[in-house]
Amino acid sequence: MNRAEIEAYIREIQATKIEEFKDRAAEAELFRIKYLGKKGVIGSLFEQFKSIPPEQKKEVGQVLNQLKVAAQTKIEEFKAFVEEAELADNAHDLTLPADFAQPGSRHVLSVVMNEITDIFSRIGFTVAESVEIEDDWHLFSALNFPPDHPARDMQDTFFVEKQEGMSEVALRTHTSSVQVRVMENNKPPIRIIAPGRVFRNEAISARAHCIFHQVEALYVDKKVTFADLKQTLLYFAKEMFGEQTQIRLRPSYFPFTEPSAEMDISCNICGGKGCNICKGTGWLEILGCGMVDPNVLEACGIDSHEYTGFALGMGVERMAMLKYQVRDLRLYFENDLRFLRQFDTIL
Ligand code: DAH
Numbered sequence: 001m002n003r004a005e006i007e008a009y010i011r012e013i014q015a016t017k018i019e020e021f022k023d024r025a026a027e028a029e030l031f032r033i034k035y036l037g038k039k040g041v042i043g044s045l046f047e048q049f050k051s052i053p054p055e056q057k058k059e060v061g062q063v064l065n066q067l068k069v070a071a072q073t074k075i076e077e078f079k080a081f082v083e084e085a086e087l088a089d090n091a092h093d094l095t096l097p098a099d100f101a102q103p104g105s106r107h108v109l110s111v112v113m114n115e116i117t118d119i120f121s122r123i124g125f126t127v128a129e130s131v132e133i134e135d136d137w138h139l140f141s142a143l144n145f146p147p148d149h150p151a152r153d154m155q156d157t158f159f160v161e162k163q164e165g166m167s168e169v170a171l172r173t174h175t176s177s178v179q180v181r182v183m184e185n186n187k188p189p190i191r192i193i194a195p196g197r198v199f200r201n202e203a204i205s206a207r208a209h210c211i212f213h214q215v216e217a218l219y220v221d222k223k224v225t226f227a228d229l230k231q232t233l234l235y236f237a238k239e240m241f242g243e244q245t246q247i248r249l250r251p252s253y254f255p256f257t258e259p260s261a262e263m264d265i266s267c268n269i270c271g272g273k274g275c276n277i278c279k280g281t282g283w284l285e286i287l288g289c290g291m292v293d294p295n296v297l298e299a300c301g302i303d304s305h306e307y308t309g310f311a312l313g314m315g316v317e318r319m320a321m322l323k324y325q326v327r328d329l330r331l332y333f334e335n336d337l338r339f340l341r342q343f344d345t346i347l
Pocket of ligand 1: 174175176216217257275287288289290309311312313314
């Protein structure tokens with residue numbers, strides 16, 4: 001390498017005119033790569049510069065720096081030129097209407113969860129929230145689950161790795177644990193609604209998911225009866241699914257309620273005549289409920305001779321499925337905009 005060679009490059013650069021490029025942006029980029037790219041002209045000259053005789057270093061070094069500055073300056077010029085040309089090309093028409101900005105919207109599960117919470121808050125229930133990682137006591141023992149109950153099995157429950165000196169800890173399998181926390185820390189009258197996320201060790205399919213949402217309600221006071229429960233359920237069903245909705249209660253079993261029941265509503269799709277959603281029965285299963293078992297009240301430090309209560313729990317995904325005819329649980333978690341946008345208008 002020598003001074004003349006470098007000066008030739010400098011002249012070449014100075015003579016380059018972007019106005020003559022056909023595809024300005026692309027060719028300007030090629031120019032940059034040619035001179036300043038990793039394996040470009042300037043890089044390789046600097047590489048060669050290392051091995052020239054010391055007495056030439058000063059002279060050659062100077063022109064080499066001039067070359068680098070010339071290339072950089074040219075690229076800055078190119079950039080400014082390309083930008084200006086683009087602006088002129090698009091000649092922004094300020095009279096055009098603005099692009100439509102898609103506003104965000106709530107997820108359908110939030111919408112339904114808020115709706116349920118709202119319906120209960122209108123009759124005096126207040127929201128209670130609690131932890132998603134729970135211990136055995138709040139999840140099972142205080143709720144009267146016997147030690148060998150299948151819900152305590154690894155197959156149903158995600159256990160968190162056991163730490164020294166700690167009792168069993170798991171991701172909560174239901175929001176009924178919130179009942180226990182509230183009763184332990186408050187004196188009746190208690191009237192709470194507990195919406196939240198729950199976790200179960202299930203294979204994911206159209207009908208089951210390992211993460212879902214529940215809303216739990218609890219009312220404890222003097223002289224709370226099954227009639228109070230039934231009337232609350234009827235009120236809820238009508239508010240949620242429409243004035244014409246009917247309910248029916250079927251005897252059931254939960255460890256934490258006695259007696260226990262499951263509530264069905266008249267099918268809101270066929271009006272009770274029978275269709276494929278209600279499998280021809282005219283009824284849809286909606287929630288579990290019952291009178292709080294005295295053992296649960298006592299476990300939480302509430303005198304079961306003085307107080308009684310009712311509790312109920314429902315799945316939010318199922319409510320949303322029935323309300324909006326969602327056929328596959330997985331849709332809730334995929335965040336496919338084609339699904340989400342169908343609920344844009346409901347707030
Ligand atoms: N915890 C129950 C479940 O996860 C739902 C439930 C049923 C809650 C009856 C209640 C109840 O409070 O009384 O399936």
